[in-house]
Amino acid sequence: MKILFLVFHGFSEHSGISKKIHYQIKGLEENGHEVHVCTYSLDERGHRIRYIDNQILEDFGNGKFASLKKRICYQSIVQYAITEHIDFVYTRSFHNANPFTIRLFKSLKKAGIKSAIEIPTYPYDQEYVGFSKKERLELKIDQLFRCQLAKQTDKIVTFTEDPIIFGQKTICISNGVDFDSIPLKQPSNNSSKELHLIGVAEVHYWHGFDRLIHGMGEYYSHPHETEVYFHIIGGIGPSEMYNSHHAPGFHESIEKYHLEPYVLFHGQQFGEELDKYFNQCDFAIGSLARHRSGITTIKTLKNREYAARGIPFIFSENDEDFNNKSYIIKAVANETPINIQEIIDFQKNMNILPIDIRSSIQNLSWKEQMRKVIKEIYH
Secondary structure (H helix, E strand, O other): OEEEEEOOOOOOOOOHHHHHHHHHHHHHHHOOOEEEEEEEEEOOOOOEEEEEOOEEEEEOOOOHHHHHHHHHOOHHHHHHHHHOOOOEEEEEOOOOOOHHHHHHHHHHHHOOOEEEEEEOOOOOHHHHOOOOHHHHHHHHHHHHHHHHHHHOOOEEEEOOOOOEEOOEEEEEOOOOEOHHHOOOOOOOOOOOOEEEEEEEOOEOHHHOHHHHHHHHHHHHOOOOOOEEEEEEEOOEOHHHHHOOOOOOOHHHHHHHHOOOOOEEEEEOOOHHHHHHHHHHOOEEEOOOOHHHHOOOEOOOHHHHHHHHHOOOEEEOOEOOOOOOOOOEEEOOOOOOOOOHHHHHHHHHHOOOOHHHHHHOOHHHEHHHHHHHHHHHHOO
């Protein structure tokens, strides 16, 4: 089968989203399909360009008119799909439902080309709290037209358990894992007097790391036997450090509880450097505040990456792939501080090996998840 994987942005080398899309494409190819990729980005001249497999499909030029054209001109995608006999178009939602994207999918349907739109996070309206006026206006436009857009596609792909989204039937899958790209954690911290925690994210308020820091503050306010360190890997915006709308900023809590030696910011790390931090740490921190963005059920990529590395972890959302695993702690989805002593005791009593954690999610490969999409589209 010939598949067009459509995204409304470009790729960057270290972006988690970019890596995920590449793994999804690989999963489709491992199922025997021929996959072509449509992206959009700026070239070195500042021209706005839509590409197919890194070859120019349409050059919109530069300036304001070019910026408008890339938002409303999609006929080149339809023409390519028809000319190249594309059977199926898989699209990653960019929250950009409007009359022009509706016309795109309506044209695909008229040509007999099946399609599905993946909504990476649902619901997503609450994520726009605190965003710019321009971004909130774009969300309003999306809200006006997303049900009409959904009608023009065959299915909505979701990582939730919702059977219907925007009036369209869904295909419920899990975020997958590319096992080839994720090394197994190697144990290195043999001290029973230390516990090293790791949280890897481009940090937003829904990650709830402030709950963990608050919990560390309470832990260190009393006599204790174990030194606990929290290693944060990834970018952190000023709002989370100093001026969060949802909780005290990290800096405020760290100063209040004198946690400067224990909460360590390492910035973005990749490859062997990231592996080094995982090997140093004992326990990982997933999302602890998805409830802040109105989400109760989600199958996050981060949980799966932690399990693939073989490290136990904590999270607060509903994730049916992990809710009952012996190597996770399920935090309450509220604003209470995380109980650090509970993590210490859990870690001391846990006797499952990293390889066993990894083996427990073999069914979550991207090959299996994308096979499910194709099967349900052509059922």
